[in-house]
Amino acid sequence: MGTRCTLCRHRFPDYTFQEWCECGWCMDENCKRNHEPFCPAHGEDRWIGTVEF
DSSP: OOOBOTTTOOBOSSGGGOEEOTTSOEEOHHHHHHHGGGOTTTOTTHHHHHHHO
């Protein structure tokens, strides 16, 4: 069993596609890029990121 992307819930085929954000979310490269502005750890619009949880 593989890990799932926290944002889109897509299952990773193996660990090489996983990218970890400072906030603790595990995502693929594309989702991480979309998540960064709203990240509760370091995003400029992080107040919106709290709604993601």
